[in-house]
Structure formats: structure tokens, C-alpha cells
Amino acid sequence: xxxxxxxxxxxxxxxxxxxxxxxxxxxxxxxxxxxxxxxxxxxxxxxxxxxxxxxxxxxxxxxxxxxxxxxxxxxxxxxxxxxxxxxxxxxxxxxxxxxxxxxxxxxxxxxxxxxxxxxxxxxxxxxxxxxxxxxxxxxxxxxxxxxxxxxxxxxxxxxxxxxxxxxxxxxxxxxxxxxxxxxxxxxxxxxxxxxxxxxxxxxxxxxxxxxxxxxxxxxxxxxxxxxxxxxxxxxxxxxxxxxxxxxxxxxxxxxxxxxxxxxxxxxxxxxxxxxxxxxxxxxxxxxxxxxxxxxxxxxxxxxxxxxxxxxxxxxxxxxxxxxxxxxxxxxxxxxxxxxxxxxxxxxxxxxxxxxxxxxxxxxxxxxxxxxxxxxxxxxxxxxxxxxxxxxxxxxxxxxxxxxxxxxxxxxxxxxxxxxxxxxxxxxxxxxxxxxxxxxxxxxxxxxxxxxxxxxxxxxxxxxxxxxxxxxxxxxxxxxxxxxxxxxxxxxxxxxxxxxxxxxxxxxxxxxxx
Amino acid sequence: xxxxxxxxxxxxxxxxxxxxxxxxxxxxxxxxxxxxxxxxxxxxxxxxxxxxxxxxxxxxxxxxxxxxxxxxxxxxxxxxxxxxxxxxxxxxxxxxxxxxxxxxxxxxxxxxxxxxxxxxxxxxxxxxxxxxxxxxxxxxxxxxxxxxxxxxxxxxxxxxxxxxxxxxxxxxxxxxxxxxxxxxxxxxxxxxxxxxxxxxxxxxxxxxxxxxxxxxxxxxxxxxxxxxxxxxxxxxxxxxxxxxxxxxxxxxx
Numbered sequence: 125x126x127x128x129x130x131x132x133x134x135x136x137x138x139x140x141x142x143x144x145x146x147x148x149x150x151x152x153x154x155x156x157x158x159x160x161x162x163x164x165x166x167x168x169x170x171x172x173x174x175x176x177x178x179x180x181x182x183x184x185x186x187x188x189x190x191x192x193x194x195x196x197x198x199x200x201x202x203x204x205x206x207x208x209x210x211x212x213x214x215x216x217x218x219x220x221x222x223x224x225x226x227x228x229x230x231x232x233x234x235x236x237x238x239x240x241x242x243x244x245x246x247x248x249x250x251x252x253x254x255x256x257x258x259x260x261x262x263x264x265x266x267x268x269x270x271x272x273x274x275x276x277x278x279x280x281x282x283x284x285x286x287x288x289x290x291x292x293x294x295x296x297x298x299x300x301x302x303x304x305x306x307x308x309x310x311x312x313x314x315x316x317x318x319x320x321x322x323x324x325x326x327x328x329x330x331x332x333x334x335x336x337x338x339x340x341x342x343x344x345x346x347x348x349x350x351x352x353x354x355x356x357x358x359x360x361x362x363x364x365x366x367x368x369x370x371x372x373x374x375x376x377x378x379x380x381x382x383x384x385x386x387x388x389x390x391x392x393x394x395x396x397x398x399x400x401x402x403x404x405x406x407x408x409x410x411x412x413x414x415x416x417x418x419x420x421x422x423x424x425x426x427x428x429x430x431x432x433x434x435x436x437x438x439x440x441x442x443x444x445x446x447x448x449x450x451x452x453x454x455x456x457x458x459x460x461x462x463x464x465x466x467x468x469x470x471x472x473x474x475x476x477x478x479x480x481x482x483x484x485x486x487x488x489x490x491x492x493x494x495x496x497x498x499x500x501x502x503x504x505x506x507x508x509x510x511x512x513x514x515x516x517x518x519x520x521x522x523x524x525x526x527x528x529x530x531x532x533x534x535x536x537x538x539x540x541x542x543x544x545x546x547x548x549x550x551x552x553x554x555x556x557x558x559x560x561x562x563x564x565x566x567x568x569x570x571x572x573x574x575x576x577x578x579x580x581x582x583x584x585x586x587x588x589x590x591x592x593x594x595x596x597x598x599x600x601x602x603x604x605x606x607x608x609x610x611x612x613x614x615x616x617x618x619x620x621x622x623x624x625x626x627x628x629x630x631x632x633x634x635x636x637x
Numbered sequence: 638x639x640x641x642x643x644x645x646x647x648x649x650x651x652x653x654x655x656x657x658x659x660x661x662x663x664x665x666x667x668x669x670x671x672x673x674x675x676x677x678x679x680x681x682x683x684x685x686x687x688x689x690x691x692x693x694x695x696x697x698x699x700x701x702x703x704x705x706x707x708x709x710x711x712x713x714x715x716x717x718x719x720x721x722x723x724x725x726x727x728x729x730x731x732x733x734x735x736x737x738x739x740x741x742x743x744x745x746x747x748x749x750x751x752x753x754x755x756x757x758x759x760x761x762x763x764x765x766x767x768x769x770x771x772x773x774x775x776x777x778x779x780x781x782x783x784x785x786x787x788x789x790x791x792x793x794x795x796x797x798x799x800x801x802x803x804x805x806x807x808x809x810x811x812x813x814x815x816x817x818x819x820x821x822x823x824x825x826x827x828x829x830x831x832x833x834x835x836x837x838x839x840x841x842x843x844x845x846x847x848x849x850x851x852x853x854x855x856x857x858x859x860x861x862x863x864x865x866x867x868x869x870x871x872x873x874x875x876x877x878x879x880x881x882x883x884x885x886x887x888x889x890x
Contacts, residue, residue, distance in 0.1 A: 143872070144876060147869065148838045150868075150869055154862075154869060158862060163858070202689075
């Protein structure tokens, strides 16, 4: 081969390499533009990092990494491949094989980041399934909060790729509300869910109503009663007959706003007195301790009383906000060494009984619930001081809410542990508690529910504020009371503040509306 | 020029006599037409499913056609010794190569256009209520150019290797071209990163031709995302065929 020909060939090769460099820079330019215009298929989020897709893929059995998945990956059939991994995930789900479910869900999201249902499932799986079970299966145990946090991150990641997905906003809001206990985040996501809601795929067509109700609940849980009231007003503008909106509006206006207004006016003692009264009449109110705590700390500068109130709230209602506040105050007061468990299991059990037995029995929401414990010998009743054959009496009062009843007017019915034990249609309405059959049994709780319709209205007296069970004896011996609760306000016929806390009444705030 | 045209026409005639190619085309058309049958597997995401599946079926069957054609493009001529007859006529090696490429590309692009027409008919029949969506047309339009680029790679490989190697080489290039960006974000040692960078530079990025994401997200498909990849494809075709010519010109038969 001649030198000239060889030189020409080299020159052509160099020219072509130059062209390749030019094409590469042109490619970089197009890639940037595709990124700017959101046309590039995303490869994140699990492509990199210590817990990336490589790690997840290694946890999967080899048969999962089928040729179809790889085919989908390389030839562009990523959506179809994601459908297949999603189906496989469902099989593992049925088997309860949570680690593989996690891997398959991550693989699904990796293959198709626009697969909203997969992101939704991934966040839920982490925040609920794994947080509840995996901490017991790993050593050292992974705290459930870590999984909840991972779930929230998954929702956020999914929203990066699906910014218009009201479904993901809804899921993230619920998880923040229910599992993470972060009302600020929950509110933020709920507002976005309201903005992005699409009526077409929402089969219930009630998205905005439900989200706005939840906004109200989040406001209450955050003790921002003004925001909660505003949310419930929005609910009532959407549906004037919404029972949740009506009940919550009434509750907030009656129970909390007078005290909040008094505190705003600087009448701190009155604010405390009003809240304390509510607490006495409704020991099951979950928000009063928190409201009191704030007033104690901010207006009265009494951190000890505030701590006691937060502790009570955290113990009885398992409120994360309350626990965090209690922890903060303990740290400020140098009492972290005193920190003990805030959860009293018996109270939790009562709440569950209430939710699963009474509430489902009468979802309309009327009644009074009393927790009666048998003494250590299993025969005597130690608390709350009721004797066999004692008479329970209720007094009629005006119907404040106008809720339709299934009872005939002027009738009261008593249920003990879900069994109708008495019916009375003559005022004063009374019932004799038949406690004898329960003596000596292993049952340590009795549930009493009262349904009542006053004369003339044909409507349920839903609010039990004015129903004072006459058999409850005033507490005489000293018991650790609520902070700042003056003894002169201890009225006969009302349980003391340190007495057994009844679960929320149906008209109580929060999720009980 | 007439030599190139003659070579191209001869390639087209040869392709039209391939029954396997007809079967692939018929199967592709039926598969694309039937894509609506499976849309129920993605409830609420029917448009996404039809777009994704339809366009990728065009791509997949185009790839299959290209491989079938490309495998017999030059290697068969060499095996049958017909290349000696052709090159003994007033046809240069460059003209032979370009003519073969143009003929095979015309068949593959023509098949892709037929499949694209069927896909668009299916799509607009399903979503006629929302009117004519020009973005779907744009996303479909770039696929034939992607296939043309693939045919250039097949042609290049066939200048120096056997049928089996042509298939392996072209499919590997296709795969790497689709996962180029993915490889780029994988963390590794400096050596691995360097190798991946070089691979990224010498393999065309086939993911440039995927415009389904904005369609699925409901975003508009910018016109520049159509014409720039087309220019990119044509640039790569020119470079690959030039390399192919350099290799083919040196080859002894």
C-alpha cells in the first residue's frame, strides 16, 4: 500500500473520529434539551446509592429477572415489564413475603416511574407493613419510624415523577396524618390533593369533601382550632348536611373557642377554667390537655404544669405531638431521666374496644362509654366506684344537632357490652346496672352505651355533655389530678380529672366525628 | 448515482421476495391493531398503554425486519460469490455499500410507515373524542429514522463479518444504545467509568428517539425533539457508512 493511500486512510479515520466527537456533543445538547423538556425517560430513583436497584435486584430470586424484564428494560417496553413485576409483587403480597414485595415494588418503580399505583403501594408497604412487622425480623431491629420515613420518601419520590397525582398526595397525606403524626406535612399534601383532584378516576367523587374533612382533623390534632374550624366551614359549604362538619363545628365552637378567645384577650385564668370544665365533663376529650399545656407554658410560664398536661395527652391518646412536646419540656426542665413509657396499655385497649365494638354498633355516634374495672380479686369493683343494682339516670336536654334517630321520641336504651339491658320511655330515664353476672368473670371492662331521643323532636340527643350519670360518686381521696385543676371546681357527679379517662365520645374531636 | 439506485432497487426486489419478511409485517400489523384488546390490563392508563405498546411494537418489528434483511445484505452476496459479478461491473465498492444500505433501509422504513399508519389509526379511533393529537404523530415519526440508523450499523457489521456476527453485533449495539444513559449514571471505579464513557461515545444513543414520555405525562412534544434526533440519526448514518466504506474497501474477496 502506498504512503499516499495510507495517509488518506488515516486522514479519513481522523476526520470520522472528529465527526464522532461532534455527534457526541450534539447528543449532549439534545440530552439537555430532552431533560429540560421532560422528554427523557427517567432512570432514577433506585439506580444508584447503597440501597439502589442493584442491591434490591440481588435480593430477588434469579427467575424474577426474566428475559422479559431485561427485554423491557433495553427495548423500551418498560411499562409492560413494570406491569409484570407488579403482578409478581402481588403474588408475594398474598404470601406475605414482605422483603420480596419491597424488592419487586422498587423494581416496578424503577422500570416505570410513572406507575402511580406502584409508588402508592411502595409507600404504603413501607409505612404500614414493614414498620409493623420488619422491626421484629431484623437484628439489630430497625425502628418502625425508619420505615415510615422511607414510605414518606417514596411518596415524595413518586410525586417528583407524577406531580399531578392526587392519589399519591392523598396517600402521603394520610400516612403523614395517621402514621407519621406530622400534621404540617399532612396539611401540605392535602392542600395539593385538593388542587390536583381529578373527578374522572375518583369513583367516590367525594375527594374534596374527604380531604377537607381531613384538613379539619389535622388542624385539631395540631391544636390549631381556628384552622380546623375554617376547614370544617369549607366542608359545610360543599355539603351543608355533612354530619362530620356539623358535629366538629359545634364541638370546636362549644368546647375550645371560648377558652381560646379568653386566652387571646389575656384572661388566662378564665381560659384555663373553661378548658378544665370541659375536661371534667369530658375526660375523653383528646385535645383539651394539649390546649391547656400550651396555655400553661406560653401564658403562665408554668412548664411543669404544661409537661403534666402533655404527658397525659401522650399517655391517653398516644398523640405523637404530645409526646414530642413532653420530651422537649422534659429536656428543658432537665428531667429526661424520668422518662418512662407514655403508653398505658389498658387505655389503648379501651380505645380499641370502643372503636371496634361501640362505634361500629352505632356509627351514627351517640352514647356514653364507661370503663368499669373489677378489682384485683376479680369480684369487687374498684373503679369507677359503681355498685351492683345502682341506678343510672339521665336527664333530657334540648337536641342541639338535629340528627335523625331510629328510636321513638322520648326513649332511652342502655346497652351493656353490646346487649340491650334496658329501655325506658318515661322521664326521668333510668336503668339499673346488672353487674352481678360479670362478677368473678375474667372480663375487666364493661361497656355501657346509652341511646336517647327526647320528647317531641324525634331526634337523637347526640351530645352527652348534659348527661351526668348519677351513680358516679364524687372522688374524695386524693389522686394525681390534672395540672392546675382547682379543687373548688370539683363538682359532685363528675369523675375527677385523674380518674379513668373515657374514650372519646362520638361528638369528641379528631377522628371520632 | 444510477449505480446506487440500481443496487437499491435490487435490494428492494430481493427483500420483497422474502416470505419471512412478509410474515413479520403481517404479524406486526395484527399485533398493533390488536393492542386495544390488552388495554384493560392498565385500567385508567389506556392511552399510556396504547402509546407505549404501539410505538414499541413498531420499533421491535422494525428491528426484526432490519436484522433479517441485514444478515443477508452483504454476507450472502459473499457466500454466493455474486459480489464478484457485481463488483466486476462499473459499480464501486462505495456505491455497492450505499445502494445496499438504501435498499434495505427503504424496506424497513416502509414497513415502519405501514405499522405507524396502523398504530395511528388504532390510536385515533380509540381517542377520537379528544381530537387529532399531532404529538402522537411526532413520536411515531422519529421511529423510522431510528430504524434507519440501526440499518447503518447492520450494514457496517456486514462489511466485515458473517451473518451470525452481524446479528450479535447489531443487537448489542442496539442494547447499549438504549441503556447508554443508564450506564452513565452507574457508579464505579475510574476505569469502569472511563470505559463506559468511551462506549457511550462510540455507540449511537437510541434513546434519543423515544418520545413517549411527554405523551404519557400529557406534555407537548417540542418540534426540536423531532428534528434534532433526525439530524443526529443522519449524521450517524453518514459516519457509520464512511467507516463501513473504509473497512469494505480494504477487504479481499
